[in-house]
Amino acid sequence: MKKIDLRSDTVTKPSMEMRAAMSAAEVGDDVYGEDPTVILLQKKVAELLGKESALFTPTGVMANQLALKSQTEPGNEVIVEEESHIFNFETGAPAILSQVMLRPVKGELGILRTSQVVPAVRGPVYYNPVTTLLCLENTHNKAGGTIYPLEEIRTLRSAMQERNIRMHLDGARLWNASAETGISPKEYAQYFDTVSVCFSKGLGAPIGSMLAGTHQTIERARKFRKIFGGGMRQVGILAAAAIFALERNRERLKEDHEKIRILAKSLSSIRGFSINPAAVQTNILAIDISGLKENASELIGKLAKEGVLLSSMSETTIRAVAHLDVNQDEIRQSAEIIHRVMEQ
Numbered sequence: 255m256k257k258i259d260l261r262s263d264t265v266t267k268p269s270m271e272m273r274a275a276m277s278a279a280e281v282g283d284d285v286y287g288e289d290p291t292v293i294l295l296q297k298k299v300a301e302l303l304g305k306e307s308a309l310f311t312p313t314g315v316m317a318n319q320l321a322l323k324s325q326t327e328p329g330n331e332v333i334v335e336e337e338s339h340i341f342n343f344e345t346g347a348p349a350i351l352s353q354v355m356l357r358p359v360k361g362e363l364g365i366l367r368t369s370q371v372v373p374a375v376r377g378p379v380y381y382n383p384v385t386t387l388l389c390l391e392n393t394h395n396k397a398g399g400t401i402y403p404l405e406e407i408r409t410l411r412s413a414m415q416e417r418n419i420r421m422h423l424d425g426a427r428l429w430n431a432s433a434e435t436g437i438s439p440k441e442y443a444q445y446f447d448t449v450s451v452c453f454s455k456g457l458g459a460p461i462g463s464m465l466a467g468t469h470q471t472i473e474r475a476r477k478f479r480k481i482f483g484g485g486m487r488q489v490g491i492l493a494a495a496a497i498f499a500l501e502r503n504r505e506r507l508k509e510d511h512e513k514i515r516i517l518a519k520s521l522s523s524i525r526g527f528s529i530n531p532a533a534v535q536t537n538i539l540a541i542d543i544s545g546l547k548e549n550a551s552e553l554i555g556k557l558a559k560e561g562v563l564l565s566s567m568s569e570t571t572i573r574a575v576a577h578l579d580v581n582q583d584e585i586r587q588s589a590e591i592i593h594r595v596m597e598q
């Protein structure tokens with residue numbers, strides 16, 4: 255039996271057409287700046303985000319960490335949301351690579367309000383750490399794919415500018431936010447000094463992320479990318495997959511959001527499953543199972559045996575993610591299986 259894999263939007267496999275585009279890519283040594291396909295991708299993404307320059311990285315973690323490294327000094331403080339990817343899922347890299355302190359602030363569904371961020375900024379006393387960067391996440395992964403309101407970003411930007419604090423956007427799923435709201439990536443990105451994006455999530459490329467910003471910041475990041483071991487050679491093969499993904503798979507992200515709405519609607523009637531309808535915004539569904547006797551890993555194990563793969567976000571939260579390689583029929587089928595297991 256084929257398992258229906260809803261663990262993450264990173265489980266997609268490159269299509270034959272994408273592989274054909276990869277195999278036809280013109281390549282060169284990108285450490286020498288000679289890979290035409292990488293140059294083209296960087297130009298396209300810089301334009302899409304309205305930034306001067308962009309840099310290809312193997313992972314989203316590297317893109318985020320380059321944003322921190324190139325915009326902070328050791329001992330600085332970086333404000334992040336408490337459930338953010340940078341704070342939770344990047345292995346403590348800010349402490350290791352940039353020697354900065356993270357200041358987590360608890361948001362609501364991953365959204366930090368200006369009134370919460372401003373008091374977290376350190377005052378200009380000599381013995382205080384210096385707050386230099388604020389990181390936001392759009393869409394917010396752990397909160398369940400929630401979209402950052404543009405108005406809040408705008409007020410945060412002016413509050414941070416007054417205090418000389420830069421802003422970085424972890425936009426691993428910025429494409430999902432844009433597909434859903436119709437607000438272009440450029441409109442979101444204009445309020446940030448740097449933006450990271452992923453091609454390996456909803457867009458379906460096998461590998462690849464990017465950091466965008468000013469020429470000056472990106473040239474600093476390029477040096478640190480080499481230090482981090484991310485200087486790659488004939489990487490146009492991967493850039494070609496990212497170009498294909500950007501051009502072909504961006505609009506269709508709305509279909510993934512529709513799939514998650516179908517799943518959420520069906521599963522919300524299950525006893526012991528608690529789904530916050532306000533959090534069902536894009537391609538991620540977070541289900542609170544604290545009303546059940548089983549914990550997340552026990553339940554996931556049980557469902558996996560019946561052919562539905564989910565992931566856990568905590569002991570009491572499970573997650574389903576819609577993506578390119580799962581269709582509406584399979585979503586409906588997975589809902590039936592989950593109902594059957596839960597009614598046993």
Ligand SMILES: *Cc1c(COP(=O)(O)O)cnc(C)c1O
Pocket residue numbers: 312313314315316318339340391393394395424426427452454455463
């Ligand atoms: C996936 C993800 C990243 C980057 O992860 P990689 O696996 O390193 O590409 C960064 N931020 C968020 C919010 C993510 O979901």
